[in-house]
Amino acid sequence: MLRKYHTALSLFAMIFLFIVACSGVVLSVIPTLHKASLVSIPNGTQNVATLAQSVTARYGQVSRMERNQYGDMVVYYQKQGVNAADIIHPRTGERLATYHPSAFVVWVKDLHRAFLLGNTGRMLAGMMAVIMTLIVVSGTFLLVRRMGRWQALLTPIKGTGSTRIHAELARFALLGLLLSSLTGVYMSAVRFGVFSNESYIEAPFPETVSGGQPMPVNRLPVLMATDVNALKELIFPEPDDLQDVYSFTTRNGVGFIDQSTGHWLQFVSLSDKGHIQQWITDLHTGEGFWWLGLILGAMVLTVPVLSFTGAQTWWRRRKARPVWDNNVIGNDVISAPEVLVLVGSEGNTTWRFAQELTSQLQQAGLKVQCTEMNQLTTHYPSVRQLFVLTSTYGDGQAPASASQFLAKLAHFTPDHMTFCVLGFGDRQFARFCQYAVDVDKALHQTGLLRFHNVSFIHRSSSLEWQQWGRSIRHETGIPLSLNAISAPDNTLALTLFEREDFGQDPTTATSIMRFQLSPDQTMPTFDAGDLLSVIAPHSTGPRLYSLASSNTDGVVEICVRRHAQGVCSTYLHRLALGDQVQASIRFNVSFRPHYTGKPIILIGAGTGIGPLMGFIRNNRQSCPLYLYWGARTKAFDFLYETELNICLNDKRLTQLHTVFSQDSAHDGCKRYVQDALLNDAVALLDRLENQAHILICGGKDMATGVALAINEILKPTSVDVDTLKAQGRYLEDVY
Ligand SMILES: Cc1cc2nc3c(=O)[nH]c(=O)nc-3n(C[C@H](O)[C@H](O)[C@H](O)COP(=O)(O)OP(=O)(O)OC[C@H]3O[C@@H](n4cnc5c(N)ncnc54)[C@H](O)[C@@H]3O)c2cc1C
Numbered sequence: 001m002l003r004k005y006h007t008a009l010s011l012f013a014m015i016f017l018f019i020v021a022c023s024g025v026v027l028s029v030i031p032t033l034h035k036a037s038l039v040s041i042p043n044g045t046q047n048v049a050t051l052a053q054s055v056t057a058r059y060g061q062v063s064r065m066e067r068n069q070y071g072d073m074v075v076y077y078q079k080q081g082v083n084a085a086d087i088i089h090p091r092t093g094e095r096l097a098t099y100h101p102s103a104f105v106v107w108v109k110d111l112h113r114a115f116l117l118g119n120t121g122r123m124l125a126g127m128m129a130v131i132m133t134l135i136v137v138s139g140t141f142l143l144v145r146r147m148g149r150w151q152a153l154l155t156p157i158k159g160t161g162s163t164r165i166h167a168e169l170a171r172f173a174l175l176g177l178l179l180s181s182l183t184g185v186y187m188s189a190v191r192f193g194v195f196s197n198e199s200y201i202e203a204p205f206p207e208t209v210s211g212g213q214p215m216p217v218n219r220l221p222v223l224m225a226t227d228v229n230a231l232k233e234l235i236f237p238e239p240d241d242l243q244d245v246y247s248f249t250t251r252n253g254v255g256f257i258d259q260s261t262g263h264w265l266q267f268v269s270l271s272d273k274g275h276i277q278q279w280i281t282d283l284h285t286g287e288g289f290w291w292l293g294l295i296l297g298a299m300v301l302t303v304p305v306l307s308f309t310g311a312q313t314w315w316r317r318r319k320a321r322p323v324w325d326n327n328v329i330g331n332d333v334i335s336a337p338e339v340l341v342l343v344g345s346e347g348n349t350t351w352r353f354a355q356e357l358t359s360q361l362q363q364a365g366l367k368v369q370c371t372e373m374n375q376l377t378t379h380y381p382s383v384r385q386l387f388v389l390t391s392t393y394g395d396g397q398a399p400a401s402a403s404q405f406l407a408k409l410a411h412f413t414p415d416h417m418t419f420c421v422l423g424f425g426d427r428q429f430a431r432f433c434q435y436a437v438d439v440d441k442a443l444h445q446t447g448l449l450r451f452h453n454v455s456f457i458h459r460s461s462s463l464e465w466q467q468w469g470r471s472i473r474h475e476t477g478i479p480l481s482l483n484a485i486s487a488p489d490n491t492l493a494l495t496l497f498e499r500e501d502f503g504q505d506p507t508t509a510t511s512i513m514r515f516q517l518s519p520d521q522t523m524p525t526f527d528a529g530d531l532l533s534v535i536a537p538h539s540t541g542p543r544l545y546s547l548a549s550s551n552t553d554g555v556v557e558i559c560v561r562r563h564a565q566g567v568c569s570t571y572l573h574r575l576a577l578g579d580q581v582q583a584s585i586r587f588n589v590s591f592r593p594h595y596t597g598k599p600i601i602l603i604g605a606g607t608g609i610g611p612l613m614g615f616i617r618n619n620r621q622s623c624p625l626y627l628y629w630g631a632r633t634k635a636f637d638f639l640y641e642t643e644l645n646i647c648l649n650d651k652r653l654t655q656l657h658t659v660f661s662q663d664s665a666h667d668g669c670k671r672y673v674q675d676a677l678l679n680d681a682v683a684l685l686d687r688l689e690n691q692a693h694i695l696i697c698g699g700k701d702m703a704t705g706v707a708l709a710i711n712e713i714l715k716p717t718s719v720d721v722d723t724l725k726a727q728g729r730y731l732e733d734v735y
């Protein structure tokens with residue numbers, strides 16, 4: 001949610017913030033550029049009276065002396081009846097240069113403060129300052145979430161590409177951007193009267209003046225007592241007007257001086273609040289602190305880059321979402337559809353098939369609605385035919401977009417439709433297309449009739465898909481001629497750059513393998529628990545490996561056990577550092593822990609520790625997290641030993657329970673991870689009663705043993721593993 005607000009605000013304000021930032025950077029360097037030509041003198045070396053005397057001696061009719069925003073002393077005078085201004089030396093009053101306020105600077109200021117749009121622009125600029133503050137604050141929380149904790153903000157940032165650049169720059173510029181935007185908000189609020197402007201004060205004009213002969217300016221006591229560095233403005237009285245006065249503004253206040261006595265006639269001093277307001281303005285503009293201006297400028301300079309990299313990341317995420325043409329497919333409700341196509345998918349491949357089916361049905365003149373299975377409503381009075389296309393995930397379970405389907409089916413009224421189910425799966429899994437089978441059965445149980453028997457497609461086979469299309473045409477008369485669906489080419493070239501080898505016997509060894517993406521490719525978005533699909537040369541098909549890393553780690557990390565005569569595992573184990581493999585990411589979004597504060601129980605054996613290690617690394621909120629893990633020997637097979645201990649110390653891991661089957665075999669009784677569970681039964685039951693959820697990763701036999709053990713532990717209660725599965729509290733990644 002936070003990321004949504006951050007992105008929406010940034011995209012909305014992008015162009016305006018770009019203008020404010022670029023003009024702000026230009027304004028911030030001006031004081032520094034000016035510094036080279038600025039003449040300044042130490043305090044106590046000249047007073048205003050003596051300087052005014054030298055200036056009048058040189059220029060004759062002087063109307064005003066002021067210190068401008070860059071610190072120059074400027075004198076305004078009349079020369080042959082024409083107004084002119086010079087920059088003068090603050091001690092001697094000697095002319096240094098003619099003073100011309102730069103038209104460019106005035107233009108940039110107007111652009112920065114009001115987008116050249118007058119009062120409307122000023123309001124817009126104020127709004128942008130508020131938006132910028134919200135972006136910085138939300139960005140800070142996102143950064144902390146990414147780094148895990150506030151203390152980690154200064155530690156190295158992982159990841160690659162634009163996401164990494166975005167995070168690094170955001171961290172560098174955070175304080176500066178916050179200071180600039182907050183002071184900007186405050187200045188706008190003062191400008192529009194939300195707060196009174198106490199840095200701008202005026203003294204009432206004196207009702208009476210002495211009217212005596214003017215005293216020479218170098219003898220006026222107030223001016224003699226004021227250091228030149230405190231002067232902001234001195235307006236001279238009109239010549240020959242004995243009733244006129246000096247108007248004098250210093251850092252401390254403003255007032256009028258009698259030209260005959262040289263004493264204050266009126267004086268209003270700047271309040272503490274006025275001083276603070278002045279200081280806030282100086283902080284924002286960098287005026288008076290040229291170095292601060294430069295630092296803020298460098299930080300503000302990051303805004304265009306942050307906008308660009310942020311937009312790039314947003315676009316990449318958007319592209320990674322399921323792609324469908326809204327006219328043809330999606331979750332839009334179409335009035336009185338005749339055909340309903342429901343889609344169950346996790347990795348999005350099934351959507352591609354559904355899209356092809358939907359457009360062919362539409363070409364056949366039918367009114368079709370295509371939507372995800374979770375969107376099932378209670379009844380569809382106009383629908384005559386229902387197609388369900390679904391994949392299977394986990395160990396025969398529903399994919400993400402169908403996870404609520406069976407529950408919703410309980411409230412479904414069948415009406416007059418007939419249905420058919422098409423399953424997408426992979427014969428490498430024991431429960432091939434099991435979810436499609438379950439859905440077919442459940443729909444039939446509602447009283448619906450099939451117009452075609454449940455069918456299955458192995459590994460997205462185009463051949464099987466086209467065959468299915470032909471048999472639907474044959475049975476329904478709908479003129480379908482389904483096209484082959486090509487898989488999107490999202491193959492990555494990965495280079496092995498690090499490996500850690502475990503195990504005594506090289507033919508069944510296990511390795512932690514870390515790959516890097518080739519520099520010309522963009523790291524796709526993935527998380528620990530997703531899968532790497534590896535294609536070994538001359539193999540029969542891809543093999544899946546559970547990912548231990550996230551894209552933000554900047555590496556692709558898997559744990560691979562070598563199978564004797566196994567094609568892909570042997571190929572991977574024979575890789576040398578620097579070798580490349582072809583692979584792609586397969587999403588497995590249901591296999592994720594929920595860091596809500598409720599206990600998380602991770603159970604695995606052997607390579608199953610891969611994604612579990614990733615989940616532990618990501619537990620930056622320090623949720624109660626317990627790992628039960630089994631392997632062969634402590635001496636040779638203890639994967640991630642050092643990192644697990646680090647996580648125990650920094651509380652990302654609450655408890656670690658390991659079992660080593662070979663080490664425990666000396667008493668003739670090998671112990672496995674399920675024995676560790678039974679040993680800890682009381683604590684586990686307590687956690688499960690506290691709404692814990694369980695994630696299991698590793699081999700099938702281990703998973704079967706674990707399910708038996710958990711059922712044993714749950715015996716005193718009314719729930720079992722199936723109940724936990726139905727509640728989404730028992731997730732498996734089993735192979
Ligand atoms: C969702 C999922 C996640 C997975 N995650 C991981 C993981 O994180 N780590 C991991 O290591 N694995 C994982 N796997 C398993 C992995 O995908 C492969 O199945 C495994 O590496 C074996 O592939 P292979 O090509 O080496 O074996 P294959 O060539 O496919 O052989 C399969 C089996 O047959 C045996 N075999 C082959 N030929 C012969 C022969 N002539 N005689 C006797 N036996 C033979 C092999 O030893 C092997 O056990 C996962 C699987 C799935 C489905």
Ligand SMILES: Cc1cc2nc3c(=O)[nH]c(=O)nc-3n(C[C@H](O)[C@H](O)[C@H](O)COP(=O)(O)O)c2cc1C
Nearest residue numbers: 345346347348349350391392396425426429432433
């Ligand atoms: C983690 C995981 C578990 C899977 N489990 C099964 C399974 O139990 N049975 C099956 O037939 N296919 C299984 N598959 C294969 C998918 O169902 C198949 O690849 C399908 O085409 C994916 O479609 P989708 O991308 O639309 O979700 C699994 C795939 C993954 C990645």
